[in-house]
Amino acid sequence: MPHPFKVMAIYRFADLPDVKELQAPLAAFCCGRGIKGTLILAREGVNGTVAGTPEAIDALHAFLMQGPLFSGRLEGAEIKFSFAHEPPFARMKVRVKDEIVTLRAPQANPALEVGTYVAPRDWNDLVTRQDVVLLDTRNAYEVGLGSFAGARDPGTQNFTQFKDYVARNLDPARDRKVAMFCTGGIRCEKASSYLLSQGFEEVFHLKGGILAYLETVPTEESLWRGECFVFDERVSVGHGLEPGDASLCRACRHPLTTADRAHPDYREGVSCAHCAGDAARHAAAAERQKQVLLAQRRGLAHLGDAVHAAAEEGRERKRVRAEHSRGKAKAAG
Incomplete structure (x- = not known):
């Protein structure tokens, strides 16, 4: 079965003094092509992982490497491509931070010296x-x-x-x-x-x-x-970068092996052995899991359970606010 989503992981330490000016046009390019994921920009360079159709990711790669926005400053970037059956990310984010990978050690400067x-x-x-x-x-x-x-x-x-x-x-x-x-x-x-x-x-x-x-x-x-943990909905990959068997605990976000999912404290979408005893967290996860199951029954699961759980939660919050506003209006009347 072909993989419909292409994933690109990229990083490059480079001098980007104009980092704040890069954020908006980069986000616009990605959003205009349906690309989702996270790209981090800092004065020291670029880091992130994104996914989309193969055509969209190829266009982004050309834009980063050859386009006028970065003007060749990302030449030599470390780039890794892989593929996924399901969309690995729910939305697109381009963030400006102090470091593209946070160590808080000014003496560590990969632009000057690395191993x-x-x-x-x-x-x-x-x-x-x-x-x-x-x-x-x-x-x-x-x-x-x-x-x-x-x-x-x-x-x-x-x-x-x-x-x-x-x-x-x-x-x-x-x-x-x-x-x-x-x-x-x-x-x-x-x-x-x-x-x-x-x-x-x-x-x-x-x-x-x-x-x-x-x-x-x-x-x-x-x-x-x-398996190797990755920071998207695939959770892990194995040899050949094929998606692995690991999953995430939706309560604490800890990666889970097959053995973890066989543990008595594991409840799908609600809890695992790593967060056992956290009642408040489990209550929130249980509500989230209910929304996931609701999305599945509506035939929406093919877009990703996490995506639809978040969407359902957002709609629920809007509904509650609307009801609250109507109640205040009636009381005032």
Whole structure:
């Protein structure tokens, strides 16, 4: 079965002093072609993932690379294409932020210095060496779905905690060779630059991240175990970037494996073992799940349960406001 939606993940560290002027025309280009997802703009560059028809995504790629808006400043961007059966995103957002990936470490400047890139084909040879520390720079909930065999899990809840992990667990005098990886490569740009600023001598990172590795390295040669979490409605991908088996808990947004969904605390769309005991959150999730089921009965599920749940919630809020306004009008009369 063909995949009707093309997904593009992109990042590029580049000097964009006119970042605020870029926001509106970029959003207009995407919205005019039905593209959905998130693009983050900052003075240090561009980062994001979007999806649409293959024709729309190809047009956006040409617009970013060759169009007058960026005037060639995104040349050399790290770009990864994949495909999906269902729309991965509900709406289009173009946001201006201080950083395209938040570390809050001014000494980490990928435009000036980064670690040594390692091609996916060469990754296995590097990380199986005894003198190399293999480090997963992603957050704990991502690592829980899958990682490289033998990799260290920093146990972070967000990327800004990476600095604390380094201070507590790594030593430039002892850990002379550090190899790191992340989903698409962008976090490693910042992380490798940070490690170099802290005196680490040899820092390596997987070019194109896990996604490039899963696309390039044959399954029988792979050191990857599990699935790779992605930040859209696919939730995870596997080798060949095929959609994985993971799902999201709609209450706490934690990714769930098959085993997680077999746990006694799991209720589809309502709760999981990671958020058990949070009654208020479960009540809201239960209402959301009711709206999802309502959308399915109306034959709307093919557009994505999350999309229609949000739409139903919005309509419900409007209905409540309207009834409230009518009640006030009657009372006044």
